[in-house]
Amino acid sequence: MLKKLSISSKHIVLTGLVGALISFSQFTLANDLLAAAVNAAERQEESNRDRFRNPLETLSFFGVESDMKVVELAPSGGWYTEILGPYLAKDGKLVAGHFNMERENAPAYFERAMNAYKERISDEERFGTIQILPFDPPAKSSLGEAGTADMVLSFRSVHGWKRNEVFGDVVKSVYDVLKPGGVFGIVGHRLPEDGDDSEFTGYVKQSWVIEQAEAAGLKLVESSEINANPNDTADHENGVWSLPPSLNVDDEDAKERNRKIGESDRFTLKFVKA
Secondary structure (H helix, E strand, O other), rough: OHHHHHHHHHHHHHHHHHHHHHHHHHHHHHHHHHHHHHOOOOOOOHHHHHHOOOHHHHHHHOOOOOEEEEEEEOOOOOHHHHHHHHHHHOOOOEEEEEEEOOOOOOHHHHHHHHHHHHOOOOOHHHHOOEEEEEEEOOEOOOOOOOEEEEEEEEEOHHHHHHHOOOHHHHHHHHHHHEEEEEEEEEEEEEEOOOOOOOOOOOOOHHHHHHHHHOOOOOOEEEEOOOOOOOOOOOOOOOOOHOOOEEEEOOOHHHHHHHHHOOOOEEEEEEEOOO
């Protein structure tokens, strides 16, 4: 009896070790695939912003995997799509919640950004087939069939939704499209908690984003300082656009000072749908 128990115990241990090794191998492979997408030669010109945007660390923190269905909100010209598209092309699916081109009096940059985006993803061999949906809540708020997405991602767009008073609609749409246990990852320009948010500067309080998301039923599980910049005081004359890459200031000395500050201080928040 003792001998049988001993063999059984060894079997359990070996099975556990094999399972752990398989999981580790899968994790390593996923990281290698993501690193390959981040370091692709096609990104050479855009990779100079990686030191501020930290795409490998950010996407790893959110837990993106190559077989997921991922919705990217407001991708504009497609800086992150350049990574996500090839990464998900074989086994996953990327959906872009993009500009509503039918919006009345749409800004001119809508067309420029959409054309640039479509041109970027035209190589189906690299990007697969990316679904583009008009996302303009509350008028157009569907991100696809309910409960089908593994992850929704948003990069530096929340300030516009706050200004237009539609962020509550945005997070409701996010909640609806996510599977139970699905992840909402969001990066935004961070206003200090004691900062003045009565004017539109592009900066948003982290606590406000958390409050809005949790009111929609999402739960904050982790935050990260991956995209933090302690040199950014968030009190610039022309808001976040005073900093790179916009450098929307006239004085050359101010431009040089702002170049040294770098891009904005940003929160990085990970929510799940319970």
